[in-house]
Amino acid sequence: MTPNPRLLAALLGAALLPAMAASHSSATFISEQDLNGDGKVLLAEFKLGRQVEFARMDFDADGVLSEAEYLGEFEGRLMLRVGKIADPEKRREEQQRQMRQAKVRFGVLDADKNGSISPEEFQATGMRMFNLHDRNQDGVVDDTDMKLAEQERKDGKTSFVSP
Numbered sequence: 020m021t022p023n024p025r026l027l028a029a030l031l032g033a034a035l036l037p038a039m040a041a042s043h044s045s046a047t048f049i050s051e052q053d054l055n056g057d058g059k060v061l062l063a064e065f066k067l068g069r070q071v072e073f074a075r076m077d078f079d080a081d082g083v084l085s086e087a088e089y090l091g092e093f094e095g096r097l098m099l100r101v102g103k104i105a106d107p108e109k110r111r112e113e114q115q116r117q118m119r120q121a122k123v124r125f126g127v128l129d130a131d132k133n134g135s136i137s138p139e140e141f142q143a144t145g146m147r148m149f150n151l152h153d154r155n156q157d158g159v160v161d162d163t164d165m166k167l168a169e170q171e172r173k174d175g176k177t178s179f180v181s182p
Contacts, residue, residue, distance in 0.1 A: 045152050045165045059161035062149065069145045073138055083135035086125050093121045
């Protein structure tokens with residue numbers, strides 16, 4: 020399969036942006052993962068984005084993410100976010116709480132428990148989130164999926180991800 024030139028250009032641009040985890044909100048998921056700006060996230064687009072994100076996080080380029088690489092990358096993004104909290108005590112508490120959670124996430128992502136996250140492990144966790152957002156399982160996360168999520172919410176069905 021030959022990648023779409025627009026998608027490749029978007030991926031190169033995405034390499035310059037801070038890494039983002041797959042969001043629990045479908046609207047946010049689309050806005051963060053839609054690399055070519057067409058209002059939807061195709062499975063191939065998402066997988067390519069995850070590959071770029073993994074390469075960006077792999078600081079020593081050894082093909083795996085160590086705990087230090089994973090936590091360090093997350094801490095950098097976290098500092099931008101918690102830096103906006105005015106109260107220094109609340110800022111410190113939030114940073115500590117989030118870093119504890121990141122350490123737990125690393126342990127979960129390291130499925131084979133070898134002390135590192137492989138590209139396959141990284142891709143697998145992203146795919147779980149993609150599949151949760153792709154409610155109609157058509158390989159695309161788009162407005163249709165958000166409408167389905169909204170209907171589920173109205174019907175009282177709760178989900179890990181929201182519209």
